[in-house]
Amino acid sequence: MTAAAALELDELCFLSAQSMSSLKVSEHFQVVKLLGEGSYGKVMLAVHRKRGTPMALKFFPRQSTSLASFLREYNLSLSYCTHPSLTRALGIFFSTPSYYVFAQQAGLYGDLYSVIVSEVGVDEDCVQRVMSQLSGAVTHLHSLGFVHRDIKPENIFLCDSSCRWVKLGDFGLARAIGSTVRAVWYESPFCTPEVECAKEAEKEMERRQSEGNEEEVEDIWITVEPSIDSWAxxxxxxxxxxxxxxxxxxxxDDRLYRRYKEWFDREAEKEEKTRHLDWSCNENQDSYTIMKENHRDNPPPSQFEGLSPLVMALLKELLHPQPKHRGSPEEILSYLGGPWLMETEREEKRKAEAAEKEAKQIRERGAVEKELLREGRGER
Incomplete structure (x- = not known):
């Protein structure tokens, strides 16, 4: 399946290369405004002059973009992004003297990064709604044999002002599952721990250069796996x-990550011991129940303060240091509906207690009324 998907994408790229035309942007599109820009190029909101259709035009500088990488992103977006929460190309692609360009669905309300309040985040219901959509989108992409490899708030686009419908976009780094790519380390929490070896290689290269040694460090190659997206x-x-x-x-090297890893290892060790001690008692317990029990004697690191045991169980699945044991994006669906913040959990508990108290009062009133009715019947 994976090899077939990669070969099919290569064939689509070969065929589209034969039919790419040269156009003058201003003759066919009315450019409205800049939607975003980065190392890849820029995205402009435009309206098709004949059809009147709004769309996003993605411009890739020809000087720094190979035709192969441009066509790969275009064809992957056009042919494989059929999920409602994946940004899809519109079948328009062309070149200008300076750019390769293709049209895609426009996210008219910005990206997810623009609505995140620093040190606060976004509303919990919104978080679960967004993650539910992304779980489906990424699972769909994986089922077709591809890994996105660049999931981050800036690449998730809003289709409405209330953040009720989002689309994952920017497939420039997407690759087929099982393919090999050069390990690249970059300073970001989105960079997976399995490429720490690339950081060490970078340090070694810097050391050799400082000593005047021009011998290059051998590249490190890793296999593209869905676990990369799970971490993100x-x-x-x-x-x-x-x-x-x-x-x-x-x-x-990061103190806070090291603290998390130590906590994670204690959790794993405790679960292993519990499993060996009494398998029959624990085989039916889910990870949330185990996590809630463990919160008492092995509380998560301070940076996770305020997060409920439910979401900690989910994070423990997705942020597993070992990629082969990392949970799949689909597992997010199992954690929806419950409280992801301690504040929400406490509020739900308070409401449940209030409802139980009210139900108890109703039951007691009913019992009293029944008793009075019996006595009244006895008098008659």
Whole structure:
């Protein structure tokens, strides 16, 4: 399946290369405004002059973009992004003297990054709604044999002002599952811990250069796996709930990540011991129940203060340091509906207690009324 998807994408790229035309943007589109820009190029909101259709035009500088990478992103978005929460290309692609360009669905309300309040996050209901959509979108992409590899708030676009419908976009780094890519480390919590080796290689290269040694360090290659996206989704959950990140980089050099890893290892060790001691008593317990019990004697690191045991159980699945044991994006669906913040959990508990108290009072009134009715019948 994976190999077939990669070959099919290569074939689509080959065929589209034969039919790419050259156009003058101003003759066919009315450019309205800049929607975003980055190292890839820029995205402009435009209206098709003949059809009157609004769309986003994505411009890739020809000087720094290979035709192969442009066509890969275009064809992947056009042919594989059929989920409602994936941004899809519109079948328009062309070149100008300076750019390669393709048209895609426009996110008219900005990106997810623009609505995250620093140190606060966004409303919990919104977080669960967004993550539910992204779970489906990423699971769909994985089922077709591709990994996004660049999930972050800036690449998630809003289709309405209330953040009720979002679309994951920017497929420039997407690759087929099982393919190999050069390990690249960058200072970000979205960078997975399995590429820490690339940071060490970078340090070694700097050391050699400082010593005047021109011998290059051998490249490190890793296999593209869906677990890369799982890690990013875990980071996104934390970012949306808190408005910040749990650590700066996912390496042992980072004190906060190291503290998380130590906590995670204690959790894993305790679960292993419990499993061996009494398997029959624990085989039916879900990870949320186990996490809630463990909160008492192994509380999570301070950066997770305020997060409920339910979302901690989810983060423990998605932010597993070992990629082969990391949970899948689909598992997010199992954690929806319950409280992801301690504040919400306490409020739900308060409401439940109030409802139980009211129900008890109703039952007591009913019992009294029945008793009075019996006595009244006895008098008659």
């Amino acid at each position: 989704l875990g980071m996104l959950v934390y970012c949306l709930l808190t408005g910040c990140f749990p650590w700066e980089e996912s390496t042992h």
